[in-house]
Amino acid sequence: NAGVTQTPKFQVLKTGQSMTLQCAQDMNHNSMYWYRQDPGMGLRLIYYSASEGTTDKGEVPNGYNVSRLNKREFSLRLESAAPSQTSVYFCASSERDSSQYFGPGTRLTVL
Amino acid sequence: GQQLNQSPQSMFIQEGEDVSMNCTSSSIFNTWLWYKQEPGEGPVLLIALYKAGELTSNGRLTAQFGITRKDSFLNISASIPSDVGIYFCAGGGKETSGSRLTFGEGTQLTVNP
Numbered sequence: 001n002a003g004v005t006q007t008p009k010f011q012v013l014k015t016g017q018s019m020t021l022q023c024a025q026d027m028n029h030n031s032m033y034w035y036r037q038d039p040g041m042g043l044r045l046i047y048y049s050a051s052e053g054t055t056d057k058g059e060v061p062n063g064y065n066v067s068r069l070n071k072r073e074f075s076l077r078l079e080s081a082a083p084s085q086t087s088v089y090f091c092a093s094s095e096r097d098s099s100q101y102f103g104p105g106t107r108l109t110v111l
Numbered sequence: 112g113q114q115l116n117q118s119p120q121s122m123f124i125q126e127g128e129d130v131s132m133n134c135t136s137s138s139i140f141n142t143w144l145w146y147k148q149e150p151g152e153g154p155v156l157l158i159a160l161y162k163a164g165e166l167t168s169n170g171r172l173t174a175q176f177g178i179t180r181k182d183s184f185l186n187i188s189a190s191i192p193s194d195v196g197i198y199f200c201a202g203g204g205k206e207t208s209g210s211r212l213t214f215g216e217g218t219q220l221t222v223n224p
Contacts, residue, residue, distance in 0.1 A: 004153075031210045042199070042216040043154070050209055058211070090153050098142045098203035098210050102153035 002026055004103035006091050012109045013081045021076040021106050023091030029101075031094045032074035033058075034066060036087040037105075043090065049074055081110045114138060117200050117215030124190055125223050132218045133184040134200035141204030143176050143183035144212065149196045158185070161204075190222050 004025045013019055025032065033048040045058030049068040063085060065077045078085060086109050092100040117134045124130060134143070142161055146154035158169050160176035160183060167174055173186045187194055197219050201212040
């Protein structure tokens with residue numbers, strides 16, 4: 001069991017470039033989440049997917065889109081990256097009891 | 112925005128000391144979780160609490176779900192250098208939020224050998 005995996009681990013983009021962060025889980029969880037973590041701000045929810053086929057906005061969705069490709073995979077897309085999106089991005093998954101399990105993170109720098 | 116107040120923000124202790132940190136909320140949660148994050152890694156689930164008043168241990172860690180369902184604490188006994196990291200509390204299980212969690216801002220723990 002790999003748990004939650006994320007690719008890439010590191011990425012540097014120029015302002016205006018686009019990219020997709022990939023996330024997959026092998027725990028057969030229904031729910032998946034994308035967070036960003038900034039110094040002094042804790043974890044903030046960007047988007048989540050309560051079940052396959054559904055997605056909803058979290059606390060900070062502006063500038064992002066998501067796709068729940070199937071039960072295992074949940075991707076996060078930045079269409080036109082901005083320096084304010086420099087952050088560490090975490091994917092997580094859970095079953096109904098709310099215990100979320102996190103991936104190792106993607107460290108993104110936008111120049 | 113965030114609704115959990117986690118304290119203290121940081122702690123500097125000597126190896127062998129006990130540690131206590133807590134989280135309070137203005138609203139009720141049905142689940143309290145405690146995570147640890149080490150540098151360069153994702154948060155790792157330490158303890159999950161599902162019932163008001165529940166006291167649960169995981170090795171040297173003990174956590175309690177407050178009776179009012181608005182608070183939780185985490186104790187670490189006999190700290191060791193590998194306890195260094197950021198500890199996050201999270202509340203969940205509200206009917207209005209489904210499986211979403213609300214996170215505290217973390218307690219940075221430093222253990223001096």
